[in-house]
Amino acid sequence: MLSQKTKYALKALLYLAEQDVNHISKTVEIAEAASIPKKFLEQILLDLKRGHFVGSKQGKFGGYYLLKSKNDITLADIHRLFDGAIALLPCASLNFYERCSDCVDESECLLRHGLITIREETLKAMQGITIASLVKK
């Protein structure tokens, strides 16, 4: 399941994607439009900025805007930024790989094989969902 943070991040990105190009959105504006607690959204937007998904302008009349194209921001990206691995266990993860402490021989782990299959399929599905594809529907 997605965390609230990931859900809010996606809603915020959807809001930004729906604005005119060159429009800059204030945090409070996004917060109200998408029903997100303002101070919580601040942190989320900062994380999105550090992830290079959005850009910001500081000071008066500042705000946020999409940095990447709507087509290049996928559900997989945002999931990884806020909720981490797509895989169901760290040992089956590409980006968040970690060995199981209790695992004697990873290459012979019955569970891992299946989880790698699942990861490949869900990753593909999640990479198919972009901010653009969501806005379009």
Added chain:
Amino acid sequence: MLSQKTKYALKALLYLAEQDVNHISKTVEIAEAASIPKKFLEQILLDLKRGHFVGSKQGKFGGYYLLKSKNDITLADIHRLFDGAIALLPCASLNFYERCSDCVDESECLLRHGLITIREETLKAMQGITIASLVKK
């Protein structure tokens, strides 16, 4: 990500699937073979029993055994039993549906549409992984 409980449940089921038919496995036996804390495993096996995946025999020389066929226990089943919904948000879930409190018109929620697609694809993938398919590989 899977919780430890789900991971342990799968490992326990894999162990049971590898035993001879008619063999009955004690908790302590499974716990040692699969490196699972015994008292924790007790709870997990009880949950699996309540979910009708395993059966038990009480008293001396009792233990656990697979109730369903290896082919009929899927990753989706076990995920749902211990970790709940397959979907990424409750509003996109089949078995754990819940409305978003902040959602005005669900049918027009941009996010939900994409999440339903994802759920359909991951569910299909997770239903394709069975205890039998894991043991076989």
Added chain:
DNA sequence: TTAAACCCTACTAGTTTTATAGAATTAATT
């Protein structure tokens, strides 16, 4: 009757999640 197993409920320590608070920094306007 005893031993060995499952069954059941409660509890706890630690972690994670979901925020909130408040001050610092930046930039445009007056």
Added chain:
DNA sequence: AATTAATTCTATAAAACTAGTAGGGTTTAA
């Protein structure tokens, strides 16, 4: 230069969840 309005940063806190422990109770075979 002062003011205002915005982002940026760090710390804190309450609630929920996770992973595991504890301690019995119940059942069955010998």
